[in-house]
Amino acid sequence: MTIPMSRGPVAGALAAVLLVATSFAGAQDLFIRGGHVITCAGPEMPEAHVLIRGGRIEAAGPDVVAPEGVRVIDAYGRYVMPAFVVAETSQGIRTPNEIVPVTPFVSVTDSLDPTLPFIEDCFRDGHYTVHILPGDRTAIGGTGAIIRPYGLNVLDMVLAPDSAMKISLIPPGGSRAAHLSNLRRALEDGQRYLEGKRRDAPSQPQTGSTVLDLMALGVDRRQHSLARLLEGDLIAFVTCGTAGDCMQALRLAEEFKIKVQLVCGPGTWRAAEWLGKQGVSVILQGDLEMEESDPDTGKNILRVIPKIYKDAGVRFALTPVPGHLGRRYMWYQAATLLRYGFTREEALAAATSIPAELIGMQDRKGDLSPGKDADVLIMTADPLTGLAWVDKGIMAGEVAYDRARDPRLKEVLGSDHK
């Protein structure tokens, strides 16, 4: 099913309707009754209940009892699971790529646009924790932010500002060596700035004004984030297009003592074995299958990227492919893994708990264990069959999405859609 998307006043208004309709509800205690509960933190429970208190999971299991007065949501015949976590995307912001190749001072919180259809789709698709980073065409693209697609303004939506620095090793003009040389030079510039700052740092000025204090401290706003990266305060999300890029990324990390998280395109599969030996986890981006032609026989060889990474012992998180029918949904991506011989636990973990861990949100997101944020999806069917839709979405204990009342679906499918 496709939902035609058009940017403009209608989208904005609809998003506003969704937001307003839900934000008045407020966090309340909920009891989800009788669904097939997939906690992603233990075995699946065919008929169990989930209790949510104060926006957090209190308990999940077959023996959980509903306290008096708590609002009960019936989920018999439905599947209850944690909301999906998108570990890396460049959607949700206007113009994701700068024209200047090195812009560490840029932050996506400045270009985050809640009226974009992407944000609205996140409700519908169950993507409730989304890590947004600048695009791939800029060598050092700036800092990203972890958001939830919910809130009255950008500040409401942001869960973690300045979550990571975006570095791309894919050369925009084709000159890989020059691209790396530029990147190295930018990092060396940052090192020089850091050395200068350490050398010339005056003794703790206290003017009471942040701006004046920063000026007095010699903080260059344009180098500040890069300095944080070099000091180990920020992690770099490094996009790799080829197997060689993966090696370059880890070399850069070693050379400049920075922390990196690899975001790997399909072309990186040859590095999987080596990455397995390095013991790193990666985020898979783009197509999960790739066809190559054997240079001798001309025969097409299908490379199944997740399978190759799994066999090499590399843990990975899946990401949706924006604009692609099917692959834009995390549940579809996870269901695809079954076809490659993954177990249900592995497939679901790659869409929930592993991405939560890779973006540093493992304490709050990714599964339904007690104490975690109550980001819960009630799906119409088993999410791994490829037939499921999000029926109700609960975000931090609030019913944020209800398919029966989705204004866009009503507009597209008519009012009597199921």
Add this chain to the structure above:
Amino acid sequence: MRRSLLFLGVLSALVPAAAGQTPGREVWVRAQRYFNGERYEGPATLRLSGSVIAAIDRGGFQEAPEGVRVIAVPDAHVIPHLVLAGSSSLLRVAPSPEGIEPSIHAADAFDPFADHSRTVAEGLAFVYLSPGASRLVPGIGGVANLLAKPAAKVMANRVALHAVVTRSAYNPPDIYDPPMDPGPDNPSPPLRKQQPATRADAFAALRELLAGGEAVRRGETPLPPPGRGVPDLRPVLDVLDGRLPFRVRAHAAVDILAVLDLVRPFPDIRLIIEGASEAEQVISELSASGATVVLSSGVAPGAALPPPEPFASEEGPYDPRLAGVLQRAGIVVVLAPPEGARPEDLLWYAAQSLSPDFRPEDVLRSVTSRAAQVLGLDLPVAIQEKGAANLLVYAGDPLAPSARPLVVLAEGEVVYDGRAARRPLAITARELHTASDAGTIANGTVVVVDGKIAAVGTDVVIPWNARRLAVDVLTPGFIDCMGQAGIRGYRDLGDGALAMGGGLQPQPMEIAPSSLFDPEFPDVRAAALAGVTAIGVAPRPGRPVVGQLSIVKTLGSKEDEYLIRKMGGVVLDYQNPPPGETTRGALAKFMKDGKDYHDAWRKYADEKAEYEKKHPPATGDATVGQTVKPAPRRRSFSDFEGAWEGRVYGGVVPPGGIAVRVTIAAIDSGGYELTVADLPGDAEPAKIVMERRRRTLSGSFERLGVVVEVELTVWREEAHGTWRSPMQQGGILLARTGREHEPPARGEEEAAELPGKPEPAEAGAKAPEPPKPPRLIGSREPMREIVTGGHPLFVSVRDGSSAEELIRLLRVDYDARTVFTSPELVPGVLDVLDEHSVALLVTPASMRREKGEWVNPAALAVGRGIPVVLGSGAAGDSRTLYQGASYLVRFGFGRTEALKALTAWGAFVLNVSDRIGTIEVGKDADFALIEGRLFEPGSRVVGSVVNGHLAGDFKKEAP
């Protein structure tokens, strides 16, 4: 052609060679001559141990002790791996926009994970990575070791700073440096112009760069931080100190002189001139400067040569004597292929420089030890004791034009063996079971050439280059007469686990199972590893006419490799008759229709032969006066009408579909009415009014409250279509029935009335019409093969009486080759099998216990002289065939018979004895390789040979 053969060699040779070798194993290489980095020596045996050359035994060749692998090639010339010291097309570095960018590292653009095995197989191991030749200072070069693991492939990333003073570096692009998008308030900034546009400009820029570095070096100015338009001077400082060589690409004599002038004030610079085609003109200056020359040797095919005199010449024509002339003047010369050449052809291009002053040893030095010296790296490129075991083995002179390495060893391991691809195979077995009249040969050898058996016996000539294997027992490849390996399909076991599919449902007779067979499906490979080399693939029984059986092999990726016979038999089953018919009736009708169909075609063939004998077909153009009869015009719409029969399948319809009879008739409204009899759940025939568009009829009808839409595309004898209800969908397949009893179709009548009806050529000499071919019916085509070709019918029944009934029908009425596939009815049916000469197919699960007695159908049948064949059956697995036969042997089945049931009899029953089933000269090289004694506990199939290709793990490779 040569290259494609070589690549095939790479494919087939790389994997087994690399996998079959254990690290640390001793390998002896017998060298007629070997190159020690300076000159040839030999003959000698190079004794490799692990990754080093442990010893070099000069003098004659000695016998190798047990367990040592010997590489012996006639007239073996052994040289070290080659070093490509010049720029190459192996790595294309896209140029940076900046004209002067000393901080770019070419090694950054090199992908160490790319597959370099083909380059290695051609002898190239160490490659210089050049930053390119289209900028004045393109960056720093590196060196890759293609033999290493990815993480270690880049050996050095700072080997030399490059400068290019040829025309290709002139006029770099202007730089557009935007602080932000241009707009009305912010007009586009001016483009930054870059040097150089002329030769003077180029040298001025280089001089400025070196002078800038020198000022920093002397401490006169601080090191400027690099930025836009400000080059990184750190590599320049290394060049000035002599820590980094300065490699300048220059061809013209005037450029070479200018370069020598440029570096003269800096005595520490280590200069390398790359290109240097006009070096002869400035030979004394070059010699005095102590510079090294990397010469482009030879001319790339199709290359644009520089314009001839008196036009401007920059690169100059290639002079084959140049290397010799430069060397005589005391200049160190290294050879590299010219621009645009294939880097793997390094040695071929280097050999172009052979001259009285540049001997073969000089050529080899210039691409091995000298090249390593110029790169400033200690590369393992000399064959000497305690040196690295990196060897290229040539059969004959490596500088011969067609020479290619036959065996490549890297660190003591064979990474490429070019002999394997076209190598004959010789397998020696303690027991060689031929399954033919020759019986069992002790210590016999079979020789395979080009996938066929070339010789069998104890005293056969083994070709010198044959790959030799030793096994305990060698038998013909096992034949699984009826199995389902390789049919795609998965079954969901829940919890995300998958298993292979539940088998192929009965198929329409038009479909050959080979079209559904995938030779790369995992169970096919597993069957091959279990000794099964041929499988009769068939649907599983379930209705009277089950479908075709195809005969395939278990190795090969293309159809001509794995397909033995598309239509190899027909499977029948005595159960589930179509509604309104008896099983016997259905099968009798099937056989009669088939026979009639076959007879009609045979009659046509006879008539046609007779006709052509009397009226030989015109071979040339029509002669003058002859009237050419136009083909009668036909209108297509009459094709629709008439009686049809066929099947509806898909959706809720049971497997195998529902048989239907359909009548199509034109109606007054201009459409057609389709009457479908035999629809389930209702005796009333359904009537569908359909609209016609071209050849397609479409309409809908309601049944049990559900609207079903039908679309049918009609051809002359067949109709294909779909049906679709809100929840389900499926297909329809129809063929005409009883047309011969119909009155002539309306179209033909009309055609006869059309004006312009052709007249006979000559009155009185009315030529008779040529015979008309019978109409083609896809579902009956297989029966023509059954009746004439002697292909088998596989039949299964549920009880003894129907067995007799069916076998009488097939054998007495039609004399068809018949295989009985219900071994559970043995011994009751043995009399009838014996009486009518019917073979018995036994599955590994056929042994059973009845009233306390063990019943072995195979042993009982063979005891009565009935041939027995083995098949894995619809639910079985081809891999169990050998164990199944062993189990039957345990319960009294003779070993010889068991082996024949697995091989020769199977081939006989499938009517493919001319190709497989026995080990005889001229047959396909299909074998099963067994460890231990045949059929005894502890014996094990270790693999198989299919069409001469090995499948399996062979430890006992003879040295």
